Amino acid sequence: xxxxxxxxxxxxxxxxxxxxxxxxxxxxxxxxxxxxxxxxxxxxxxxxxxxxxxxxxxxxxxxxxxxxxxxxxxxxxxxxxxxxxxxxxxxxxxxxxxxxxxxxxxxxxxxxxxxxxxxxxxxxxxxxxxxxxxxxxxxxxxxxxxxxxxxxxxxxxxxxxxxxxxxxxxxxxxxxxxxxxxxxxxxxxxxxxxxxxxxxxxxxxxxxxxxxxxxxxxxxxxxxxxxxxxxxxxxxxxxxxxxxxxxxxxxxxxxxxxxx
Amino acid sequence: xxxxxxxxxxxxxxxxxxxxxxxxxxxxxxxxxxxxxxxxxxxxxxxxxxxxxxxxxxxxxxxxxxxxxxxxxxxxxxxxxxxxxxxxxxxxxxxxxxxxxxxxxxxxxxxxxxxxxxxxxxxxxxxxxxxxxxxxxxxxxxxxxxxxxxxxxxxxxxxxxxxxxxxxxxxxxxxxxxxxxxxxxxxxxxxxxxxxxxxxxxxxxxxxxxxxxxxxxxxxxxxxxxxxxxxxxxxxxxxxxxxxxxxxxxxxxxxxxxxxxxxxxxxxxxxxxxxxxxxxxxxxxxxxxxxxxxxxxxxxxxxxxxxxxxxxxxxxxxxxxxxxxxxxxxxxxxxxxxxxxxxxxxxxxxxxxxxxxxxxxxxxxxxxxxxxxxxx
Numbered sequence: 001x002x003x004x005x006x007x008x009x010x011x012x013x014x015x016x017x018x019x020x021x022x023x024x025x026x027x028x029x030x031x032x033x034x035x036x037x038x039x040x041x042x043x044x045x046x047x048x049x050x051x052x053x054x055x056x057x058x059x060x061x062x063x064x065x066x067x068x069x070x071x072x073x074x075x076x077x078x079x080x081x082x083x084x085x086x087x088x089x090x091x092x093x094x095x096x097x098x099x100x101x102x103x104x105x106x107x108x109x110x111x112x113x114x115x116x117x118x119x120x121x122x123x124x125x126x127x128x129x130x131x132x133x134x135x136x137x138x139x140x141x142x143x144x145x146x147x148x149x150x151x152x153x154x155x156x157x158x159x160x161x162x163x164x165x166x167x168x169x170x171x172x173x174x175x176x177x178x179x180x181x182x183x184x185x186x187x188x189x190x191x192x193x194x195x196x197x198x199x200x201x202x203x204x205x206x207x208x209x210x211x212x213x214x215x216x217x218x219x220x221x222x223x224x225x226x227x228x229x230x231x232x233x234x235x236x237x238x239x240x241x242x243x244x245x246x247x248x249x250x251x252x253x254x255x256x257x258x259x260x
Numbered sequence: 261x262x263x264x265x266x267x268x269x270x271x272x273x274x275x276x277x278x279x280x281x282x283x284x285x286x287x288x289x290x291x292x293x294x295x296x297x298x299x300x301x302x303x304x305x306x307x308x309x310x311x312x313x314x315x316x317x318x319x320x321x322x323x324x325x326x327x328x329x330x331x332x333x334x335x336x337x338x339x340x341x342x343x344x345x346x347x348x349x350x351x352x353x354x355x356x357x358x359x360x361x362x363x364x365x366x367x368x369x370x371x372x373x374x375x376x377x378x379x380x381x382x383x384x385x386x387x388x389x390x391x392x393x394x395x396x397x398x399x400x401x402x403x404x405x406x407x408x409x410x411x412x413x414x415x416x417x418x419x420x421x422x423x424x425x426x427x428x429x430x431x432x433x434x435x436x437x438x439x440x441x442x443x444x445x446x447x448x449x450x451x452x453x454x455x456x457x458x459x460x461x462x463x464x465x466x467x468x469x470x471x472x473x474x475x476x477x478x479x480x481x482x483x484x485x486x487x488x489x490x491x492x493x494x495x496x497x498x499x500x501x502x503x504x505x506x507x508x509x510x511x512x513x514x515x516x517x518x519x520x521x522x523x524x525x526x527x528x529x530x531x532x533x534x535x536x537x538x539x540x541x542x543x544x545x546x547x548x549x550x551x552x553x554x555x556x557x558x559x560x561x562x563x564x565x566x567x568x569x570x571x572x573x574x575x576x577x578x579x580x581x582x583x584x585x586x587x588x589x590x591x592x593x594x595x596x597x598x599x600x601x602x603x604x605x606x607x608x609x610x611x612x613x614x615x616x617x618x619x620x621x622x623x624x625x626x627x628x629x630x631x632x633x634x635x636x
Contacts, residue, residue, distance in 0.1 A: 058486065058489075079489050082489075094484050095487070096483035096484055103479075107493070110493050111492025120475065127472075173491075
């Protein structure tokens with residue numbers, strides 16, 4: 001396990017992305033090791049979410065490459081990226097609002113299951129087994145993130161914190177090697193954040209590598225093994241949280257020079 | 261009231277009650293043509309058969325619009341494809357007379373192919389733009405049917421195709437009166453029973469598809485296409501599948517229509533037909549099978565029933581004050597507006613949709629949104 005932990009799982013090299021005249025990302029390179037929790041921080045508009053969108057196939061990069069688990073993934077469609085083992089959550093929660101919590105997670109199993117139209121209509125043994133497996137895995141995951149009691153409720157009717165958890169459960173349902181979380185603690189109070197932290201540590205303990213964008217400095221510093229700091233689309237620092245925190249460029253750009 | 265409600269809930273769970281209800285419904289559906297004929301006349305049995313055709317169409321469109329959330333305003337094109345396919349291969353037009361059992365699945369397959377062909381270019385479009393393009397495709401098919409009479413006469417142009425073979429199952433012609441069990445079964449009755457069987461099959465397919473991996477993927481795309489893609493759903497293929505399934509239901513319905521009428525012309529496949537079918541889906545409750553069936557029956561039966569407004573006026577006032585044809589559209593429009601105002605999620609929405617539109621939850625959701633915004 002120790003050797004494996006050092007191998008890079010995700011390597012992004014020189015990723016650039018422009019929107020018209022605006023350069024959202026310029027030559028950003030990050031390496032995420034297997035089994036670590038990697039934080040991506042930076043002021044608003046620094047390009048963190050853009051990098052996420054490039055990594056998960058929502059945007060095509062204008063330059064650069066990224067390799068995940070030895071596979072070159074640049075320019076892959078989002079569903080292929082998910083198939084290869086990268087799952088994500090969204091900054092402004094994007095659940096399937098009018099589906100139940102359980103169904104939301106069941107959709108996450110889509111990519112690991114096969115049944116088609118014929119199977120759906122005939123409902124043969126294999127399809128029935130697959131459906132049962134999907135449902136039981138989805139229940140397990142709801143239990144795992146701590147919202148099993150809400151399985152039958154519609155996603156949009158869930159309290160905010162539970163929606164965040166549900167999004168994580170849905171992402172985990174795709175059986176990812178890397179879970180990318182876009183501001184998972186946004187809008188949470190201190191208790192919820194502490195619970196989230198325990199959940200994320202448990203996810204990591206179960207062998208999933210985490211990449212997270214987060215504004216909550218305390219959470220990032222406490223949880224992440226390494227962080228990269230983006231500012232105006234450029235990476236200005238990378239390293240252990242303690243080092244990065246002391247980096248003058250980071251203090252200048254992100255912390256505004258006021259935080260000790 | 262609540263006692264009654266509890267009692268009702270209890271009854272609904274009792275399997276004996278459920279079976280009794282199914283048997284009663286089956287008996288009703290079997291007896292319906294006889295009762296209708298006796299009470300309202302044979303014309304109404306024909307209207308019932310048409311209602312069944314439209315249920316198949318509406319359930320097909322329901323897959324595209326209700327499940328996958330793709331607003332298709334040219335759906336009647338697939339009805340047309342199915343109808344003309346049957347008409348061309350079972351009429352004196354080319355002198356080809358293929359049997360029904362072959363034409364039905366082939367018609368479904370051809371319509372399915374058209375569904376994919378017309379769906380493919382629209383994959384990147386959403387909402388209004390998708391609606392406009394599908395509307396255009398619907399018209400293109402109709403205009404083709406009008407103009408494909410020269411230089412080679414294929415569709416016989418605006419005159420349409422006549423003398424289409426009636427549907428025959430083996431040696432059993434549906435177009436003749438058959439005596440059985442001491443009763444006589446005229447042509448309309450036979451068609452009614454065939455359509456009923458196929459409608460039940462379409463309902464069965466819809467139910468099975470709705471509650472499946474594919475059905476969930478359709479709904480996921482309707483709810484949030486980006487999130488669906490990020491969860492590993494191949495949105496292109498899954499949307500095409502929705503178009504294909506919807507179109508094949510339309511194709512089956514079209515083939516039956518051609519055999520039943522014995523005549524098809526491009527006039528039957530105008531844009532207003534597409535809109536009617538969409539109304540049937542929306543009126544009853546998008547994405548909810550019983551709702552769609554209810555909406556369709558109402559929209560087929562209501563305009564026919566409103567024809568009686570003429571004789572009614574004659575009886576009441578001694579003369580016809582307003583032309584029933586105009587009045588029909590007026591009442592029809594009014595009914596639609598009322599439904600949209602009073603029951604925006606349809607007459608019989610799924611429980612999910614009902615909850616979605618209940619006031620309490622709206623308030624709760626707004627409060628949540630405020631909390632969320634304030635924290636950011």
